[in-house]
Amino acid sequence: MNPTFRHLATAAALFIASAANAQTTDLAGLWQGSLSVQGTNLRTVVALSGNGNTLKGLLSVPQQGLQDLALSSTVVRHDSLLLRADNIQGRFAGRFAADGQSVAGMWYQGGMQLPLTLRRSSASAEASAAPRRPQVPVAPFPYRSQDLTFSNSKAGIQLAGTLTLPAGKGPFPAVVLVSGSGPEDRNETVFGHQPFLVLADYLTRQGFAVLRYDDRGTAQSGGTFAGALTADFTADAQAALAYLRTRPDIRHKQVGLIGHSEGGLIAWQAAAQPAGPDFVVSLAGPGVSGDAVLLRQQADLARAAGADSAAIGQNRRLHQALFAGLRRQPATLSADALTGKLASVVQQQIPGISAEVAQKQVKPLTSPWMRSFLLTDPATYLSKVKCPVLALNGSHDLQVAADQNLPAIEQGLRAAHNTHATVQTLPNLNHLFQTDSAGTSQYATIEETFAPSALQVIGNWLNQQVK
Incomplete structure (x- = not known):
């Protein structure tokens, strides 16, 4: 597991030991357990189908948006059941109880050893355990939505995303949403939350066109995620800006970037270069070196x-x-x-x-x-950022601390003689901008996806920029 603000990867190559009679026991069905990772309990579901040499498995971690990941192999061997998902780099070793209704063991990944017990579960129990996310937008919507692709010609890849457009002909001011570190889909899905979906819905209702896209090599986007650097992701964000500026329904001089976490660093890099964003919103972006x-x-x-x-x-x-x-x-x-x-x-x-x-x-x-x-120091880029900036952090952010990073951002923008910068700490919000009064960053158990107070601050500031 990457110890930075990459979202926790819970899918793994799975090794599950079974009871001696496992070969003759019907293992098909749902097996469910809970992994405790840095104080967060992650519901882990393995769906087995077939039997004997034809046994197959799917892995889901709903709180992280992982759904039905096909395991590389599923093998019954004596008193053990071996499941692998090689592209995730992890494993689990355990032993079935005598009644064959549970399997207990350890999950190994990234140098960590985490206890995990999987128990038989019904489909109805699986459905009822889905986390409640009341802010997920529900149709009908007062705006249009287009799934599209745009090109990063320098990298030779096509990126897939969704553009939401307010009602009417436009042209509209626009923003590009740039996700945090790790392979993220266009909604920045994590722990069952879809913060970019909620943010795009809110801003489109405010009169902004919003483009959100899958990271390269992720979901429907082309290219390869592995080995890519922040500079490569910056090039992708620049391609998104360039694409929007080709559209007649977009105001070409009112196209900004909203970057979350590493996306904030990407916004600084893009804004320090020619043809950068017309304005930037940094959401828990770093202001000091990594x-x-x-x-x-x-x-x-x-x-x-x-x-x-x-x-x-x-x-x-x-x-x-x-x-x-x-x-x-x-x-x-x-x-x-x-x-x-x-x-x-x-x-x-x-x-x-x-x-x-x-x-x-x-x-x-x-x-x-x-x-x-x-080794990257954001000050290198902040000193060149001339466009209007809104930099926000939650006071209870345990991943990119507000009192460490916001002063550094403010200092860097002063070095650029940027007189259009607003730097603000939002009380009781965590790294995902959820209301988190206890400050424990229990993202999965908090039902709120994006604090309405934070949405309002972002919307009000953006409207001021495009008047």
Whole structure:
């Protein structure tokens, strides 16, 4: 699991051990359990069909928008059932109870070991367990919706999205929604929430055309997500801006970007270049370097999970040493060589840890995206942003802390002599801009998708820009 503000990946290669009579037991049906990840309980459902050598499985994690992921293989072997989904890189090993109605074990992914027990479940129980999301827009809508594709010619890919247009001929002011890190669909679906769907509905009713799109290599968009850097995603956002400016129903000089989380960094990069957005809304976007964001995030999440100050301090010292080691290495160093060097740092910080374990621990830090993100300083781009900016963070954001990032954004925009910037902390909102008075970031259990107060702030500011 990526420890930055990438959404938690819960799908995995699954290894489930069964009772000795599993080969003769009908395993077809729904098996349901719960994974506890950083204080959030994620409902996990495995649907098995067939029997014996024809057994197949589908994996769903509704709170994350994962639905019916086909497992790579499903094999019964003696007292175990082996399920794999190779593209997710994880596994689960357990054992069926004597009555064959449950299977208990451990889920392994990204160096973590999480207890998981799957129990037989009925279809009606599965349906009733779906999370309630009262803000999901319901037809009929007072606006038009078009599914479309547009081209990033430099990358040679087609990106798929949805454009919502207010009633009437236009032309309309427009915004492009840019998602956070990790492979996101056009609605930024996570934990059963669809924040971009809710935001697009609200803004289109306010008179704005809204384009939201699937990340490259995700859902219906072309290209490959793996290996892409923030700069590549910025090029995709620039292509979206360029596309809207070709349409006669769009005001060509009133096209902006709204970026969430890493999408905020993408907005800074796009706004610092020619033909950038006419205005920017940053929603929990970073204002400090990625390694600083991650150090603070780790501490805040650990504290919310009940970790003591000694453990938090030890983890911080370890990662400070790792990030310092990362900065010392040339950009041309291979991932394998970097893994070895960072593993040596871990062994110095944690006496007795084996080289193999240390390498597994640091492997996520050596991916091209992570390496680039950790070393990127938004100040490089903020000092060149001249367009109007609205930068918002929730006071209870545990992933991109408001008191760390908003002052840095404000400072960077002052360096650009930008006199059209509004920087604001919204009380009691979390990283997804849900009302979260307790500040625990229990995204899945909160029914609200996007706080109406935040929607109103965004809508009012945008209307001021396009008058």
